[in-house]
Amino acid sequence: MSLVSKTYGKGKVRVMRVHRDGERHEVRDLSVQAMVTGDFGRAFTDADNSTSLCTDTVKNIVNIVARENMTLQNEPFCKAVAEKLLGAYPQVESATVTAHETKWVRLAFGGTPHPHSFVLDSNGRPYAKVVATRDAVSTLSGVSGFSFLKSTQSGWSNFHKDGFTTLAETDDRIAATAMEASWHWNAEPADYEAANAKILSTMIEVFATTYSYSVQDSLYRMGTAALEAVPEIEDVSMACPNKHYIPLNLKAFGLENNNQVFVATDEPHGQIECTVGRG
Numbered sequence: 001m002s003l004v005s006k007t008y009g010k011g012k013v014r015v016m017r018v019h020r021d022g023e024r025h026e027v028r029d030l031s032v033q034a035m036v037t038g039d040f041g042r043a044f045t046d047a048d049n050s051t052s053l054c055t056d057t058v059k060n061i062v063n064i065v066a067r068e069n070m071t072l073q074n075e076p077f078c079k080a081v082a083e084k085l086l087g088a089y090p091q092v093e094s095a096t097v098t099a100h101e102t103k104w105v106r107l108a109f110g111g112t113p114h115p116h117s118f119v120l121d122s123n124g125r126p127y128a129k130v131v132a133t134r135d136a137v138s139t140l141s142g143v144s145g146f147s148f149l150k151s152t153q154s155g156w157s158n159f160h161k162d163g164f165t166t167l168a169e170t171d172d173r174i175a176a177t178a179m180e181a182s183w184h185w186n187a188e189p190a191d192y193e194a195a196n197a198k199i200l201s202t203m204i205e206v207f208a209t210t211y212s213y214s215v216q217d218s219l220y221r222m223g224t225a226a227l228e229a230v231p232e233i234e235d236v237s238m239a240c241p242n243k244h245y246i247p248l249n250l251k252a253f254g255l256e257n258n259n260q261v262f263v264a265t266d267e268p269h270g271q272i273e274c275t276v277g278r279g
Contacts, residue, residue, distance in 0.1 A: 003044050007096075009035035010058040014264035016174070016245050018151045019070040025116040025151045029102040029264065030074065034058050034081055038093035051091045061085055063248050067261045074099050104149065107208050117208030120147035120178075126196065129182075141196050142182030142237075148204060149176030149243070152259075154212040172259060175212055176243035183226065186234040195230050202229040203236075215240055215272040223276025235277035242270035 013032040018025055036058070042048035065081045072080060082095040104118035124146035131138040154175035156167075181203070189195035203222035212218040223236040245262035 003041055006041060006044055007035050007037045008040070008055065009033065009096075010055045010062070013059050013062045015063055015066045015248075016262040016264055017066050017070050018174070018260055018262070020260070023115040026071070027104050027118060027149075027151055028074075029104060030077070030099045031102070032062050032078075032081070033096075033098045034062055034085065035096045036085060036089075036092045036094065038089075039091040053089055053092075058085070060253070061088070063250065063261060063263075064253050064255065067248075067250055067255050067257060070260060074101055107148075107204065109205050109209065114208055116152050117150040117204075118148065119204070123147055128192075139185045139188075140182050141185070141192065142180070143196075143200060144180055145178050146181065146200070147176070147178040147243070148207065149174060149245075150208055150212075153210075156214055174245040174262060175207075175215070175218070176245060177215065177240040178243060180239040181237065183233040183236045185232055187232040189230070189232045195232065199226045199230050199233065199236070202226050215242065215270070216274070219272060219274050220276060223274070227276065227278060235275055237273075237275040239271070239273040241266065242272070244269060 011033040013034065015030050015032060017028045017030075019028075036053075039051050042050070043052045061084050062081055065077065065084055069077060069080055078097040078099050081097045085092050085095040085097075103121035105121050105123075107114045107117045107119055125144045127142055127144060129140040129142075131140075151174050152172055154173050155169075155171035156173065157169035157171060159165075159167075159169075181200075183199060202225050206222045206225045207218050210218075210221065219238050219240060223238060226236050227233060244265050246265060247257055247259060248261050248263055250257045250261065
């Protein structure tokens with residue numbers, strides 16, 4: 001029997017680069033697959049791993065290239081990863097690097113682009129729900145999977161600590177979520193679409209333009225602002241899973257990471273929910 005083909009590598013290497021140009025940040029969120037071919041056949045046929053590099057090493061190469069190339073667009077970034085693999089390992093004959101981007105679009109308020117707050121491209125699914133009996137009609141509107149983030153101006157500190165606590169405090173982190181939100185109407189607005197848009201834009205502006213001491217802090221203030229902006233709604237309910245971006249430790253490679261390169265993970269995630277009402 002012969003080994004007809006062989007390749008291996010690392011898939012779904014999530015890497016977020018935050019390029020800080022003063023107050024203005026640029027974010028690039030990629031999911032990378034890096035595959036190599038070469039002199040690795042004996043690992044398949046003879047249980048001989050002596051020429052094989054670890055898939056974890058391939059992941060490290062992706063992260064190192066990310067830190068060394070903060071502003072590269074997707075195509076030259078993939079090329080840089082491939083060239084790094086070919087240059088570092090003579091047993092590698094070819095490298096195939098694929099990167100899918102999660103596209104974040106910069107928010108703007110009053111016609112001015114915001115320096116560090118973004119929403120997901122093609123974002124969210126608006127919905128409506130009506131419950132009607134012979135005596136009453138209840139109308140609810142909302143949005144599902146509305147994703148947004150800011151690359152700074154968020155923290156989590158002064159929390160309860162005990163023997164089970166391992167998380168360190170921070171006053172500068174990425175805050176990101178995919179929000180489920182809904183609101184009950186106590187009166188019919190002049191234009192549902194316009195009112196819904198105002199509710200959402202009001203909440204997002206509060207999130208983007210004010211410091212967040214926690215997701216809980218932001219959600220309460222977002223809901224309060226929505227109720228003030230649109231008097232026809234009775235309450236606002238929000239459910240926000242944390243989309244975690246964890247700073248990578250690159251010290252082993254002689255590289256500092258000053259909140260610039262992150263790994264994305266949403267499992268497990270914090271789940272923060274609340275309802276803000278007029279009562």
